Amino acid sequence: MSRVILLNKPFGVLSQFTDKGTEGSERPTLSAYVDVPGVYPAGRLDRDSEGLLVLTDDGRLQAQIADPKFKKPKTYLVQLERIPDDAALQALRDGVTLKDGKTRPAQVRRIEPPSLWDRNPPVRFRKSVPDCWIELTIREGRNRQVRRMTAAVGHPTLRLVRWSVGDWALDGIESGAWRDAE
Template sequence: MSKLLLFNKPFHVLSQFTDSEARKTLSEFIEIKGVYPAGRLDYDSEGLLLLTDDGQLQAQISNPKFKLNKTYWAQVEGTATETHCLELIAGVSLKDGPAAAVACKLMDPPNLWPRIPPIRERQNVADSWIELTINEGRNRQVRRMTAAVGLPTLRLVRAAIGDWKVTDIAPGEHRIETVHLPEAGKTRSKRPANKRPSYKSASHKRRS
């Protein structure tokens, strides 16, 4: 059995435990020893970050070859339309190569925690929300994709990784699940690339 932490990373927290520039890190929120991030979430993005004590599970979550879907809620500057979503699904050109969304849809403003500090509002400029799903993890990829279709991202929240969701976890808190992985060499190569390992049981813990 492997331990998996679902952590709701606040804005302006690094996805690591140490920093030479005195910025906030995971060590201020997670006291459990021996767990490490499975992938990253940008310093100025919020939402779901997975950590685990199992190297195999870490690789299956973070390795691009497994193409685990990641769903983001993006508050963008401007009025998003279905045409924007179609452009994102068709693919846009970025400096490090083309990028396409697995799915995209318009959405109402989600019921989220307040961001601290809040985004800078501009009275004469509209904003809107889209839900964007990708199966890559390039640096600032979602922000660069929305900018490529003329929708600069104002706030970005990762809502889900595979079937794991952040919606019931408060910012700065985490939940623990126990995950069962197949024995090495038996079924790993047969698992569909977009499926996460199943978990046998789950426990809940919030940091006081």
């Protein structure tokens, strides 16, 4: 039976077990949070993003989670700079043209600010620039895709939290903690 671990990856942590960056610039990795031999991340989550990272010891399952051809939904809670109008949200729903082509249509809706853990460092607050939260679901996983999509419609991402991948969700998992999937 394959093992599946759900990790709430903190901000600033690399989605790998070792840092192959420049020598002397050790950055936090998954090894500081998960001490389970033989599991590897199924997909990536950027260092400046937080939330659900699925780890498994099953190579086939790992490929199904990470490969866009399987169209596994990934849902993000996204804090945006400024408040998007209906046209900006519709553009995300229709698919946004990026440098590497048009994205698949996304599901998106405005949400109330979610009750999340504190981020370290906190998102910068600007009194003169309002922000808002959206829930965005995509079925592909290009490099920094959500950030590029929101920027393309004029609303840079301030905070990005992956909440779910397929049927797995972060419910009840604190930042930096993990549990076996059910």
